[in-house]
Amino acid sequence: MWQARDEPFLGWRPLGIRRQPPAPARRAAAPVDVLSELLRTVRLTGGLMLRGDLSAPWALQTPEPARLASLLSPEARQLMLFHVVAEGDCWIDLADGQRLRLEREDVVVLPYGDQHTMGSDAAHAPLPVEPLLATARVAEGLSVVTHGGGGARTLLFCGYVQCDELMFNPLLKVLPPLLYARAAAEPAGSLLTATVRQLIAAAQASQAGSACMRARLAELLFIEVLRRHIVALPPASFGSMGALNDPMVGRALHLLHARPADRWTVDGLAHQVGTSRSRLAARFKTMLGQPPMQYLTGWRLQLAARLLREGAPGVAAVAARVGYESEAAFNRAFKRHCGEPPATWRARAQTRRM
Numbered sequence: 001m002w003q004a005r006d007e008p009f010l011g012w013r014p015l016g017i018r019r020q021p022p023a024p025a026r027r028a029a030a031p032v033d034v035l036s037e038l039l040r041t042v043r044l045t046g047g048l049m050l051r052g053d054l055s056a057p058w059a060l061q062t063p064e065p066a067r068l069a070s071l072l073s074p075e076a077r078q079l080m081l082f083h084v085v086a087e088g089d090c091w092i093d094l095a096d097g098q099r100l101r102l103e104r105e106d107v108v109v110l111p112y113g114d115q116h117t118m119g120s121d122a123a124h125a126p127l128p129v130e131p132l133l134a135t136a137r138v139a140e141g142l143s144v145v146t147h148g149g150g151g152a153r154t155l156l157f158c159g160y161v162q163c164d165e166l167m168f169n170p171l172l173k174v175l176p177p178l179l180y181a182r183a184a185a186e187p188a189g190s191l192l193t194a195t196v197r198q199l200i201a202a203a204q205a206s207q208a209g210s211a212c213m214r215a216r217l218a219e220l221l222f223i224e225v226l227r228r229h230i231v232a233l234p235p236a237s238f239g240s241m242g243a244l245n246d247p248m249v250g251r252a253l254h255l256l257h258a259r260p261a262d263r264w265t266v267d268g269l270a271h272q273v274g275t276s277r278s279r280l281a282a283r284f285k286t287m288l289g290q291p292p293m294q295y296l297t298g299w300r301l302q303l304a305a306r307l308l309r310e311g312a313p314g315v316a317a318v319a320a321r322v323g324y325e326s327e328a329a330f331n332r333a334f335k336r337h338c339g340e341p342p343a344t345w346r347a348r349a350q351t352r353r354m
Helices: 034-041 065-072 130-134 191-203 210-232 239-243 247-258 266-273 277-288 292-309 315-321 327-338 342-353
Strands: 044-055 059-061 079-087 090-094 099-102 106-110 116-119 137-139 142-148 153-163 179-182
Touching: 034 210, 044 191, 044 210, 065 079, 065 130, 079 191, 079 210, 099 106, 106 210, 130 142, 153 191, 153 210, 179 210, 191 210, 239 247, 239 277, 247 266, 247 277, 247 292, 266 277, 266 292, 277 292, 292 315, 292 327, 292 342, 315 327, 315 342, 327 342
Parallel strands: 044 142
Antiparallel strands: 044 153, 059 116, 079 106, 079 153, 090 099, 090 116, 106 179, 137 142
């Protein structure tokens, strides 16, 4: 029987029956940057709001998070705050007793906008910052608060990052109350140092596009501080942050984020991770406080929120894209997590963008 020259002879086979080529092996999914995927699905908006020209002795206290959010961005459910020390030094004190000394080019991020006190001297009685905000003058597009006793000067820039889908995001729900980074200790060419110095420069100059530049730099600063926090975590750390570095749970998270619409089961996920169902379930629950399939539900709904916000055609199409076999099941899950049906949520989210 005739054989093509480039096909090796494999022995006799009946005439008319062709040898079937082997099924192509399924290509391994490219590694997924889970942090990037999480941040890509949320709508981060940020900016600078305040310049503090402060002289010792001074101490100021912020209002409760909900009150602060209503003052700065009335439609925001929650704001993530940050402070950058441009000159001098000061301290920051949280309600839980955590205290930190800040120096030039230090950055602190408060992911939940927790009430806090900042000042030149821990013994100085703090004043509420809200009355000062109400009477602040505006310069270079920022509210300027001038306050203190005329001693050593501290120049402070304060900003915020808003996250519309914070209630969905399994990552941002488990951050510590305060993140800290020291730009002055970094090489001059590091991203952190460059961002802090560019932000300080942009805050002190009023040029075309300055407001937009400050907003993008604020968002970049938040992401860089967050990224550094994750990289520094040991694999055994609890929460979504530490789980990204865990060999077993991190692999499971990469698979769920790469293929959220697959018909996942704990057995199937454990098989692909290379462990037993019981070990994966126990490790996942220990690190993230929830079973793998519950985490997958939250991730699917976060993806759905992004699709709805971006105007995807039809709730049924969104449901299918994130792994729901019926629109009714998707509607129930979305309402249970968000408090309103997906169509209502989309209309409200798109109204906020106008």
